[in-house]
Amino acid sequence: MQQRDFTIRELTLKANEIRQSIISMLLEAGSGHTAGPLGMADVFTTLYFDLLRHDPANPTWSERDRLVLSNGHICPVLYAAMAHSGYFPVEELLTLRKYGSRLQGHPHRDFLPYLENSSGPLGSGLSQAVGMAIADRMDNGIATSRTIYCLLGDGELNEGNNWEAIMLGGKEKLHNLIAIVDRNNIQIDGYTEDVMPLDSLNKKWESFNWHVQEIDGNNIQAIIDAVHQAKAVFEKPSVIIARTIPGKGVKEFERKFEWHGKAPNKEEASIALNELRTLGGKIKSEHK
């Protein structure tokens, strides 16, 4: 099922709603990751409301694209995007990380079967996506119209398993595979270039025979254009290095690695929600 076309403005507002959900979920859970989910809200919104071939009413639709989340810790944004696009009720988001919830602290297919993969330990998502892309090509031939997306963090590129997968993807020339790297420059111990330098990241991927684009990952039009561009590349897999602002949308959280792995308290959440509801102070909030 192709969903109706949303305008960029509608998608921007949708991303804002998803950010609000993320804050509410994390406050209720009392633990979890804040910076990554907020930074990736625009990418997930654009995927779930524009780019993905999927049908939330029929999650096992055989013709669907596949979305593999490699860095499972940013799952609040995945859950929020899934709920807002119709996979399950938005109210369920507040069960995140609680006993008996379908929304496990890191995604688990046993609990939420609409997930394409369970994840948490870093570095193995791209291998799974490569396997899916190879299987898709075995079944549907070189002209397959399906896209396998893999979302990765930049910090997780420290894991060697990724580079094994990047090598295999390049070797197999998997044009049906698009990797999107959340290049937000932070990881738990600090800024990525201090913990373990990744640059020149684009040259690294290029040298493994991938088509590389570097974009503003908080610009919805840029995300749409990059994915369309990636789909137009036939001879190799594509990576989109999405430069995002960690904590995007909440000034107090932005660009601070301290927000990688913690949840906001009540006061911080209230400030964050107010900022999101007023679009950063541009409009008045009815809630305050």
Place this chain on the structure above:
Amino acid sequence: MLNPDLKLNTAIFADDAEQQPIRKGFGEGLLKAGDANKNIVALSADLTESTQMHLFKEKFPERFIEIGVAEQNLAATASGLAAMGKYPFFSSYAMFSPGRNWEQIRTTICYNDRPAVIVGSHAGVSVGPDGGTHQAIEDMALMRVLPRMTVISPCDAIQAKQATLALSSNPRIAYLRLAREKTPIITTEETPFEIGKGQIMYRPEGLAQVAIIATGALVVHALRAAKDLEKKGVKVIVANIHTIKPIDTDLLIQLAKEAKAIVSVEEHQIAGGLGSAIAEVIIQKYPVPMEFIGVRDLFGQSGTPNELVEKYGMGKDSIIAAVLKIIDRKSIS
């Protein structure tokens, strides 16, 4: 005597009994399975011929994927293939897969619930001259501890073929343990095989005093030990446990009740392997004394397979000694 119901190779006690590497049976089995189940795909980590996957590769090149020397990617790519409905068999040396990629197997295959078969060749010290780095003696423990995992350790090449075919017709998450060296052929094509079902291979006249429960390439030593012991008037029953998990609980209890003493035999660390799996059952259901034949918290080294099996106390004479020791323990208690 050999259990006639199993139609075993009656020439097994001869020094010149026919020998085949256990891994060869896997290669032949996978080739045959490829015809029957079109969803089967094969992945290799630069050890295609060594793990006997070349037969499948030659016949089904479009269903074969060369991963290179990258075992983490080997496991996780297999998971992705399984997510799309394929049934992957992926092979390497047991030391590297499941040795190196345990977490990928846990998360992307078991936790993720994606049917795939991990084929670990060159298990045990009988790998020989390559030395301790290449001798996996921890692999069954590593795999046995994972939820959803089936662990199979065939006793010869024919059984490896049967196990491969049984796995191929009924997709599941499984570890198939293979050995490098040629070992005597114990079973025949007519020997029945069922995953999870142990086999009583040797029975004495009357009730047994000791049950030897063995797996893999050492089963033949257990059989020959039983035969020698019978000549000395010691009555021993021998069972082959080819499926370490789920283990044949009923058979274990039956053997404990009859013999009231068990000797486990495996080419693996004593910690966490077949003996441990037996003890977990026996201690709860019908406690009897046990002796363990296996590697005692050591690494392997270079040598011929026979030298190493002897050095680490897993040969026929060590098994005989363990049986005599446990008879002593029984008489004291």
